Amino acid sequence: MIDETTIAAANEAADATLRADYDALGEHLSRRGIDIAAIKDRVAAYGVAIPSWGVGTGGTRFARFPGEGEPANVFDKLDDCGVIHQLTGATPRVSLHIPWDDADPADLLAKAEETGLAFDAMNSNTFQDQPGQAHSYKYGSLSHTDAATRAQAVEHNLYCIELGQKIGSKALTIWVGDGSNFPGQSHFTKQFERYLGSAKEVYAGLPADWRLFTEHKMFEPAFYSTVVQDWGTNYMIAKELGAQAHCLVDLGHHAPNVNIEMIVARLIQFGKLGGFHFNDSKYGDDDLDTAAIDPYRLFLVFNELVDSEGTPDFDPAHMLDQSHNVTDPIESLMNSAMEVQRAYAQALLVDRSALAGHQEENDALMASETLKAAFRTDVTPILQMARRESGAAIDPVSAYRRSGYRAAVAQTRPKADGSGGGIV
Ligand SMILES: [Mn+2]
Secondary structure (H helix, E strand, C coil), X not given: CCCHHHHHHHHHHHHHHHHHHHHHHHHHHHHXXXXXXXXXXXXXXXXXXXXXXXHCCCCCCCCCCCCCCCCCCHHHHHHHHHHHHHHHCCCCEEECEECCCCCCHXXXXXXXXXXXXXXXXXXXXXXXXXXXXXXXXXXXXXXCCCHHHHHHXXXXXXXXXXXXXXXXXXXXXXXXXXXXXXXXXXXXXHHHHHHHHHHHHXXXXXXXXXXXXXXXXXXXXXXXXXXXXXXXXXXXXXXXXXXXXXXEEECCCCCCCCXXXXXXXXXXXXXXXXXXXXXXXXXXXXXXXXXXXXXXXHHHHHHHHHHCCCCCCCCCEEEECCCCCCCCHHHHHHHHHHHHHHHHHXXXXXXXXXXXXXXXXXXXXXHHHHHHHHHCXXXXXXXXXXXXXXXXXXXXXXHHHHHCHHHHHHHHCCCCCCCCCCCC
């Protein structure tokens, strides 16, 4: 972890500037009828989960260029996640991926306590073969034509639940790579029937206080068809399985320009929004840093979420899911967590009664301007003050760079192998 006195000293040096900026923004917001302290408190209470795989350097199908001091195991990953939370105060939970992160639950809990973290949704992996595995997932897992392969995939998901129960997780996320690469290769209906049959077996093993998230993805690794390809299919799965099943929306898993915020609104309306994997994309599932390309879209998603706050049983899970190929993953994840917080804060500033009035009057221009007024507001001092008051860093990236953490772990962690593809 980072030395607390280093963070405190940096915060002290930046304190006067922050207070001046915060007061100026507070005055501006008060003219708009908004109490800055109330916004700050809600931002401070907000958290987004970190995926354990996000702290390793990612890659593409072509190559992976490992960074210095990459985590070698789940305990190193938890150390890195602990630093991210320490500096941002915004990432209190970690989502594990099994079997990549499989370990003794007592050791996982001890490390979580040491790093100040808790565990978010469990992620099962049936999209690649593991050493010693009896049946291959080359042609699918939960939807495989072979019953024994499907049973193996179901069994793995049940194991993820079992492990998750021991470490305080309350959800299982299933994403499968199942699909086809050639027209005619798979019978769409029979394949989806097999998927549903397997998913029902997993659902039957779900504890009463757990949720099951299914995640859609339009393409990759299968390029012609994917079994759970879009939110419509995802919704059908959640409906078929039952009340504990919900749809997970990964922002990158849609065709370019798809109106994701509208999908979010639809899923909320019918009680099936499970949560998010935040990232950004330009062309496809690029897994770029959250808000790196289209911060307005992220804001519009949060606009829907804030609009629905207070709806009974509305508790979507929030997580980042990105691949960091050219940056230090810790820096990217800190920045992305802050971007998610920023979108949330901006969405809290929307004048909802004015917006409702413009919608009723069909005043399209003013409705759009009402959203833009919130989006254009620089809420940085609110985020900084929330961090300052929680003991996190006013400027996390600067504090991280000054700490020398990466160079220090590079001394103790084995050098990572760059061979092979690097999609994570
Ligand atoms: Mn995802």
